[in-house]
Amino acid sequence: MLLSIRSLTKTFPGTKALDGVNFDLRAGEVHALLGENGAGKSTLIKCLTGAYSRDAGTVTLDGAEIAPRSTVEAQDLGIGTVYQEVNLLPNLTVAQNLLFGREPGRFGLISSRAMRAEAKALLAQYGLDLNVDRDLGSYSVAIRQIIAIARAVSLSGKVLILDEPTASLDAAEVRMVFDVVRSLRERGLGIIFVSHFLDQVFDLTDRVTVLRNGQYVTTEDTASLNRVKLIEHMLGRTLQDEVLHSRPADRGPRPEMLSFQGFGRRGAVEPFDLVVGEGEVVGLAGLLGSGRSESAEALFGLKPATGGEAKDQAGKLDLSSPARAIAAGFGFAPEDRKTDGIIADLSIRENIILGLQARRGWARPIARAEQNRIADDYIKRLDIRTSGREKRIGDLSGGNQQKAVLARWLAMNPRFLILDEPTRGIDVGAHAEILHLVHELVAKGMSLLVISSELDELVAVADRVIVLRDRRHIAELTGEAVSGERIMRAIAGGEGG
Amino acid sequence: MNARTLPLYVTIAIFLVGWAICWMQFPNMLSTRVIGNLLTDNAYLGIVAVGMTLVILSGGIDLSVGSVIAFSGVFIAIVLRDTGLHPLMVFAILLVLTTLYGAAMGWLIDRLAMPAFIVTLAGMFLARGAAYLLSIESVPITHEFYQSLTSAYWLMPGKGRLTLIGVLMLVTFAIGIVIAHKTRFGASVYALGGGEATARLMGVRQGRTTVLVYAFSGLMSGMAGIVFSIYTGSGYSLATVGTELTAIAAVVIGGTLLTGGAGYMFGTLIGVLTMGLIQTYIVFDGSLSSWWTRIVIGLLLLIFILLQKGLVKLSEARLAGGAA
Ligand SMILES: Nc1ncnc2c1ncn2[C@@H]1O[C@H](COP(=O)(O)OP(=O)(O)OP(=O)(O)O)[C@@H](O)[C@H]1O
Ligand SMILES: [Mg+2]
Numbered sequence: 001m002l003l004s005i006r007s008l009t010k011t012f013p014g015t016k017a018l019d020g021v022n023f024d025l026r027a028g029e030v031h032a033l034l035g036e037n038g039a040g041k042s043t044l045i046k047c048l049t050g051a052y053s054r055d056a057g058t059v060t061l062d063g064a065e066i067a068p069r070s071t072v073e074a075q076d077l078g079i080g081t082v083y084q085e086v087n088l089l090p091n092l093t094v095a096q097n098l099l100f101g102r103e104p105g106r107f108g109l110i111s112s113r114a115m116r117a118e119a120k121a122l123l124a125q126y127g128l129d130l131n132v133d134r135d136l137g138s139y140s141v142a143i144r145q146i147i148a149i150a151r152a153v154s155l156s157g158k159v160l161i162l163d164e165p166t167a168s169l170d171a172a173e174v175r176m177v178f179d180v181v182r183s184l185r186e187r188g189l190g191i192i193f194v195s196h197f198l199d200q201v202f203d204l205t206d207r208v209t210v211l212r213n214g215q216y217v218t219t220e221d222t223a224s225l226n227r228v229k230l231i232e233h234m235l236g237r238t239l240q241d242e243v244l245h246s247r248p249a250d251r252g253p254r255p256e257m258l259s260f261q262g263f264g265r266r267g268a269v270e271p272f273d274l275v276v277g278e279g280e281v282v283g284l285a286g287l288l289g290s291g292r293s294e295s296a297e298a299l300f301g302l303k304p305a306t307g308g309e310a311k312d313q314a315g316k317l318d319l320s321s322p323a324r325a326i327a328a329g330f331g332f333a334p335e336d337r338k339t340d341g342i343i344a345d346l347s348i349r350e351n352i353i354l355g356l357q358a359r360r361g362w363a364r365p366i367a368r369a370e371q372n373r374i375a376d377d378y379i380k381r382l383d384i385r386t387s388g389r390e391k392r393i394g395d396l397s398g399g400n401q402q403k404a405v406l407a408r409w410l411a412m413n414p415r416f417l418i419l420d421e422p423t424r425g426i427d428v429g430a431h432a433e434i435l436h437l438v439h440e441l442v443a444k445g446m447s448l449l450v451i452s453s454e455l456d457e458l459v460a461v462a463d464r465v466i467v468l469r470d471r472r473h474i475a476e477l478t479g480e481a482v483s484g485e486r487i488m489r490a491i492a493g494g495e496g497g
Numbered sequence: 498m499n500a501r502t503l504p505l506y507v508t509i510a511i512f513l514v515g516w517a518i519c520w521m522q523f524p525n526m527l528s529t530r531v532i533g534n535l536l537t538d539n540a541y542l543g544i545v546a547v548g549m550t551l552v553i554l555s556g557g558i559d560l561s562v563g564s565v566i567a568f569s570g571v572f573i574a575i576v577l578r579d580t581g582l583h584p585l586m587v588f589a590i591l592l593v594l595t596t597l598y599g600a601a602m603g604w605l606i607d608r609l610a611m612p613a614f615i616v617t618l619a620g621m622f623l624a625r626g627a628a629y630l631l632s633i634e635s636v637p638i639t640h641e642f643y644q645s646l647t648s649a650y651w652l653m654p655g656k657g658r659l660t661l662i663g664v665l666m667l668v669t670f671a672i673g674i675v676i677a678h679k680t681r682f683g684a685s686v687y688a689l690g691g692g693e694a695t696a697r698l699m700g701v702r703q704g705r706t707t708v709l710v711y712a713f714s715g716l717m718s719g720m721a722g723i724v725f726s727i728y729t730g731s732g733y734s735l736a737t738v739g740t741e742l743t744a745i746a747a748v749v750i751g752g753t754l755l756t757g758g759a760g761y762m763f764g765t766l767i768g769v770l771t772m773g774l775i776q777t778y779i780v781f782d783g784s785l786s787s788w789w790t791r792i793v794i795g796l797l798l799l800i801f802i803l804l805q806k807g808l809v810k811l812s813e814a815r816l817a818g819g820a821a
Contacts, residue, residue: 051698072700083698091501091691091758096684101700109679135501 001060002027002190003159008057010040010047012395014387017043019214020057025159025190030181032201032222033194034234035211036427037399038385041194042084044211045161049074049081061158072101078157082165084194084398084425087144088151090137095119097136098151122150126176141168141335142288149177153184160184161192164398166200167424168335170288170453178204196399196427198227210234235429244432244460248439250479251463254280256313257447258416260299263308268294271308272473274466276416276449279442283462284451285487291471292451293335296418299449300332301325326359331414333405335421335451341405344394348386349375351393351404355412378407381437383430399425406434410441417441418449423457435460455484467491501759504752507804508764511797512771519774523781529657531777533650536663539773541566541725542743543666543766546751547673548717549744550765554677555710556690556757557613561602561620562718563740565595567733568628569722574636574732577643584642592719598624599715603708617711621741628734635733638726646727662724669720674762676713686710690757746794747772750801771797 003025010018018040025031033041046052048059050068059066061077068074074081088097095115096103104114119132126146136144145168153160160181166174181191181204193205201208202222210217210233217233231239254277264271269291276282284292297303299310301319310317318324322332334341342351352375357366366374375389382403386396393404402425409417423431438461442448452458458465465482467475467490475490477483519526545562552559569591576587602620606613649661677683685706688696697703726732745755751768753760775793779785 070700070702071698072702075700081698086695086698088699089688089691089695089758092684092687096687097699100684100688101681103681103684105679108681109675110681110684 001025002062004060005044005048006058006060008044008047008059009055010043010052011055014391016214018047018054021211021214021216023209023216024219025192026207027158027190028185028188029206030185030191030193030204032205032208033192033211034201034208034230035217036234036385036429037403037425038213038397039211039234040214041211042163042397043214045081045083045163045192045194049079049161051083075101075155078155079159079161080152080154080156081161082145082148082152082163084163085167086148087141088136088148090135090144092136093133094123094130094136094139094147095132097147098122098132098154100151122154123147125180126150140289142170142173145169146173146177149180153180156184156189159190159192163194164196164425165193166195166197168288168421173288174200196425196431198230198428201230202227212236231428234427239429239432244428244435244456247459247482248281248461248463251279254278254463258310258312258317260310261308263298263305263310265294265298265303266306268303268471269298269468270472274473276447277463279445279447280464281438281442281448281450281462283458283465283482284449284468285455285458285465286468286491288453290468290491291473292468293420294471295468295473296332296420296449296451299325300330300418302332326355326412326414329415331355331409331412331417333409333417333419333422335424342393342401344392346393347390348379348384348393348396348404349389352378352407352411355408359412374411378404378411381433382407383433399427399430402426403430403434410437414446416447416449418451420451421453422450423452423454431457455487458482458487459484469493501754502761504754504801504804505761505764505767507801508750508752508767508771511801512767512774515771515774519778519781523778526777526781529653529655529659531657533653533657533659533663535770535773535777536666537658537660537728538776539769540660540662540666541721541728541737542740542747542772543769544669544724545717545721545740546744546747546765546769547669547762548714549741550673550748550751550753550760550762551677551683551686551710552613552714553745553748553753553755554690554757554760555686555706556693557606557707557710558617558745559599559602559620559711559714560614560617560741561598561624562714562721562744563737563742564621564624564628565598565715565718566722566725566737566740567735568624568631569595569719570726570729570732570736571628571631571636571734572732573723573726574638575631577638577640578636584640584646588723591723592716595719595722596712596716599718600708600712602715603711604704606711607704607707613711625734631734632732633734635731637731643727643730647730662727665720665724669717670762670766673765677762682706682709687758690754690759692758743772743794746798750794750797752801 001024005023007020008018009020021044035041047054050070050073066077098119099115103110104118105111116132123130128146149165185191195201205222207219208222208225209219256275257278258276260274262271284295286292298305301321301324304320310319317328349371353366353371379389384400384403393401406422423434450461459482462482465477465487466473467487469491477486525531549559572591573587576582577584602616605611606616646661650658653659685701688699688701689703689706747768748765749755750771751764753764772794776790779787779789
């Protein structure tokens with residue numbers, strides 16, 4: 001056994017995050033670590049790498065007991081890690097990020113030339129040819145994630161840990177990362193893989209360990225499992241998940257609510273026309289960088305449109321800033337919640353109330369009892385796993401933070417809500433809950449624009465799907481025509497382009 | 498080009514333009530004599546700003562430096578007056594003291610997870626108080642070795658004097674540049690300034706780095722104290738009040754982000770020289786009150802902060818437009 005964990009226990013104030021968990025990793029296997037949001041996956045990883053201290057339990061690596069007190073020690077032991085949602089440091093260059101802590105050089109002085117060469121060589125494995133002297137922050141989230149993976153891989157002599165590494169990657173990028181992982185497996189490394197994409201789990205992994213509420217549930221060969229059984233292990237119940245796979249009922253054409261004419265932003269997305277009906281769900285599909293998020297940002301005034309106009313039944317709308325868009329009844333739950341979404345040091349209640357309060361104006365505070373009611377309501381409806389509404393939101397698990405961001409926008413009850421990758425990092429059970437909620441909202445007349453890389457998700461919620469390529473809206477699929485295959489074809493350029 | 502190098506170029510441009518304006522009015526401004534004086538007069542400020550740059554890059558602040566400089570001057574003067582120790586020996590003792598003082602502050606900041614602002618504010622009062630305790634009067638330094646230090650200079654073409662302390666400042670900057678940009682310690686400092694939690698996960702030894710950063714600032718304050726005592730030939734507990742703020746201003750004018758993580762040591766040198774330039778201009782003009790220095794520095798700071806914001810926004814927009 002390469003790595004084995006026995007009776008690992010970790011308690012946070014109010015939460016037993018890990019309760020006597022066992023875990024075994026063989027050399028030359030990819031081992032999935034699965035569980036609902038808040039099950040304790042990330043905590044297990046952080047205890048393993050010394051980012052958290054553990055309350056009890058032992059870890060042995062190659063037969064010797066280890067207890068790293070810092071992530072450096074774990075790195076020195078040959079454990080490389082991609083932490084959930086940690087995409088390295090935006091203010092350092094790509095090369096500095098890749099080689100941080102083992103910069104090449106002599107006499108304690110770093111050689112920039114050697115660094116550049118090493119960094120380039122590392123990235124070449126992933127088919128990336130970047131200017132490694134540029135700040136990491138100037139690259140997209142996807143590229144940053146690949147760089148984080150490249151860094152972890154190069155640090156992992158024995159064990160590689162990937163905590164939701166594929167969250168913001170597209171299919172081609174995922175394949176590339178998987179190729180690298182497989183070649184590491186070939187070389188005898190042990191790889192721990194955390195993901196909510198069950199397809200990827202079946203595709204890549206050899207064994208699966210499931211956690212539930214901080215407790216060990218089971219370890220099985222991936223090949224011996226099917227989807228339904230796996231989900232049962234994770235949730236502890238069977239999931240009514242038709243909602244995840246079926247099309248919403250065709251409700252025919254909707255009365256027009258909003259219309260955008262020649263809307264676009266120079267350098268970000270070419271002018272497009274868009275009509276949104278009352279209670280309609282419009283999906284945006286396309287590869288990363290195709291102009292999906294850019295379209296959304298223009299609509300919400302985050303990066304305001306440089307041309308075109310927006311209208312509703314009453315007349316023209318001013319969407320030149322988010323504040324104005326909110327005043328016009330718009331809402332936007334962004335893709336990158338770490339930087340754009342949550343305020344880590346505030347409580348869950350405060351984070352949920354934030355948008356509502358901002359719209360009312362700070363001079364008219366919402367009564368505390370009312371705040372509590374709203375917060376509790378959404379915690380229950382979205383199944384946010386927490387010890388209470390006053391918990392610091394930064395201490396929630398990644399998926400539960402995402403749910404809280406959603407709750408904030410839902411609480412504002414906008415008439416037009418833009419959701420950018422709403423279910424990223426959210427477990428299957430909660431995924432279904434959220435889709436139910438979407439259907440409910442839509443039935444009440446709210447319109448939605450949903451951006452997603454997961455075609456299944458679009459098919460499951462959208463009345464209509466718009467496909468983007470190269471910053472242009474190139475195709476529109478309606479009703480029966482909406483299917484994963486058709487969307488894929490359009491993205492690839494076989495249709496409508 | 499990186500967004501974070503823009504402020505550096507702006508700083509350099511402002512400096513060159515400022516110099517050109519001065520030069521058009523007073524052609525003498527370009528003489529080596531003026532340049533020599535500029536370096537000499539700002540030597541202590543430059544040295545302390547090297548330490549401050551590193552502190553600010555790490556995401557912290559050090560308010561104690563002005564007081565530590567004053568303490569250093571008084572300490573040197575008193576020890577030289579009352580004992581037979583050689584000045585070099587006294588320097589060594591002093592530098593050990595101020596380095597430990599800085600390290601202690603760094604340790605407190607890290608261990609107690611206290612804001613650097615509070616800890617170094619306490620450090621500021623403490624050091625100033627210690628200086629008063631030693632002496633409230635100005636204490637002249639009469640050691641003949643000191644005379645030789647004060648009068649040590651190299652003659653530049655055009656009769657300018659490149660003084661020992663001026664050279665010391667330039668050497669300090671050279672060392673500062675190497676530390677900030679060429680060592681792992683420097684990389685850790687930038688990483689901390691970029692985000693503590695992420696830096697820790699990437700393997701930055703936060704405690705050690707924090708202690709070292711403030712220890713370095715303490716060392717630089719001690720050095721600046723020595724230089725200041727050579728410059729004035731005395732030690733005075735009321736000297737260099739507010740120098741910490743001047744140093745912070747120099748760092749910011751030099752293009753370093755006050756929130757940490759971005760900036761260049763070289764920019765700080767330009768920042769210090771820009772401030773010196775303003776002072777020189779006012780001296781040349783003769784009719785302006787010296788308060789104008791403060792006013793211009795204030796304006797410059799304001800302009801600079803606005804410029805930084807604007808440029809960063811602009812470049813972000815351009816990058817967003819150009820990438821992917
Ligand atoms: N620093 C912390 N302080 C307090 N509680 C914490 C902290 N970190 C995690 N928790 C709690 O521990 C539990 C497990 O969280 P963890 O992040 O390990 O979940 P996870 O399985 O990774 O979930 P996800 O799929 O959403 O990423 C959660 O209830 C979370 O709120
Ligand atoms: Mg997690």
